[in-house]
Amino acid sequence: MxxxxxxxxxxxxxxxxxxxxxxxxxxxxxxxxxxxxxxxxxxxxxxxxxxxxxxxxxxxxxxxxxxxxxxxxxxxxxxxxxxxxxxxxxxxxxxxxxxxxxxxxxxxxxLTPFREVFRAENKYLQASVAAKCGLKMPPTLISNDKQELIEFASVYGRVAFKLMYQDVYQVADGTFHGLYTNVITADSLSEFEVMGENPIVLQEYVEKQYEVRYTVVGDQHFVAKIDSQMSDVSRIDWRRYDLKSTPYIAIEPPAHIRNGVNTLMIKLGLIYGALDFIVKPNNDWIFLEINPLGQYLWVEDLTGMPISKAIAKWLV
Missing domain, CATH: 3.40.50 (Rossmann fold)
Known part of the structure; x- marks a missing residue:
């Protein structure tokens, strides 16, 4: 059962x-x-x-x-x-x-082994393992050293500011909001305290041709191209959904990306995973993260890829 x-x-x-x-x-x-x-x-x-x-x-x-x-x-x-x-x-x-x-x-x-899920959610581990699998990542700094952060942002000009822990926060008017990826500069870090701040994640901001939601179920790969650059709402982070203006299309990944993803899944001990990639204007694929319990159904609805059926088949 x-x-x-x-x-x-x-x-x-x-x-x-x-x-x-x-x-x-x-x-x-x-x-x-x-x-x-x-x-x-x-x-x-x-x-x-x-x-x-x-x-x-x-x-x-x-x-x-x-x-x-x-x-x-x-x-x-x-x-x-x-x-x-x-x-x-x-x-x-x-x-x-x-x-x-x-x-x-x-x-x-x-399908989603609990020990491996909790281990694989660690963004530090993901970055380390992805590099060994031949998956490219943007230059990244994780620190609460104000000077280090400013110097990193100064080198790359515009950097993506991310959170390792996703949550929803209640603001003054009583509504709830998530904190998604934002583009900042060195000047944006002026209010960061010298002591007492939590570590934050900065990455070189990567110009995008499009983005990819890449879902793996066992040995099946379901890859969706997200035309996030067609909307100003989703341009920086596609999770600011504008589905009417951002087409989703089922695509085949390059062979070296498929092989890298397979290796990553094996090294993390995962059978299911939802991965995010950026594809640059020169067609380079840049790995961002993997969510071992990630959502997929909206991708299935928009592309027709039979992800739910693949999960059910694995379970039986």
């Missing part, structure tokens, strides 16, 4: 489940959103786990394969700003319980 760790609103899981049903596969899901967990009973006894929800009941020794779509308690934006002691305790204990379940299942085949 296949176990899917997800949440009740995950459209990716729903898309794959439709294919699993068509394959007549036996599966259960463990929804990790707050509302679902409040209706979930788990018991660890005599070396095994039993799970009971308002929809189904099963024990973990029935499981033969695992798909980790969501890794920990999934909270809404409003729940994220709940700093009450009760909620922090509740969320922390559920997350530790999930870790225990993952450990119990660790001997099974995982």
């Amino acid at each position: 296949i176990l899917i760790f997800t949440d009740k609103d995950d459209v990716h899981a729903e898309a794959v489940i439709e294919h699993l049903k068509a394959f007549d596969a036996d599966f259960v899901r463990f929804d990790q959103d707050v509302e679902s967990l409040q209706k979930t009973i788990v018991t660890y006894k005599s070396g095994d786990w039993s799970i009971k929800t308002d929809k189904e009941a099963y024990v973990l020794n029935q499981i033969s394969k695992v798909w980790l779509r969501k890794s920990y308690v999934n909270t809404t934006l409003q729940q994220d700003v709940d700093r009450s002691n009760h909620f922090k305790l509740w969320k922390g204990e559920w997350n530790k319980t999930l870790q225990g379940m993952y450990s119990t299942l660790s001997h099974l085949p995982w």
Whole structure:
């Protein structure tokens, strides 16, 4: 039986489940959103786990394969700003319980092995491994040394400022916003403190012909060209979506890029990954990052590439 760790609103899981049903596969899901967990009973006894929800009941020794779509308690934006002691305790204990379940299942085949996922999310490790796989990256500096940052930005003129940790932040008017890639100059760093700041990431800003979302499922590669330069909204970071003005087209990657991606997946111990590339005007492919739990469904919808079906096939 296949176990899917997800949440009740995950459209990716729903898309794959439709294919699993068509394959007549036996599966259960463990929804990790707050509302679902409040209706979930788990018991660890005599070396095994039993799970009971308002929809189904099963024990973990029935499981033969695992798909980790969501890794920990999934909270809404409003729940994220709940700093009450009760909620922090509740969320922390559920997350530790999930870790225990993952450990119990660790001997099974995982589409997204949890140990490798948490290891591969480290951007420092990604940069180190990608270089050994023949994938080019922009010159990069990670530091909280103000002088080092200013000197780096002065050398390259315009640099991309990035965050290693993605989150959503509530601002003064009560709305929530993400922080995406921005282009800055050395002058932009004037307010950076000499002491006490967190490390930040600067990269040489790479001029783009287009961008690529590159999804791997096992030995299948699904590669989408994103014409992000056709819109001023998405020109610097395609995650500022302007889908009407940024066509998505399925393409074949160059052979050396496919080989490099295969090597990267092996070195990181991953079976699934969502990678981001920039393609320069001279057709050089520049690797940016890999997300071992990355989203893909909007790419499938816009290109018709059967990514959900590939995931379901792997699971069965």
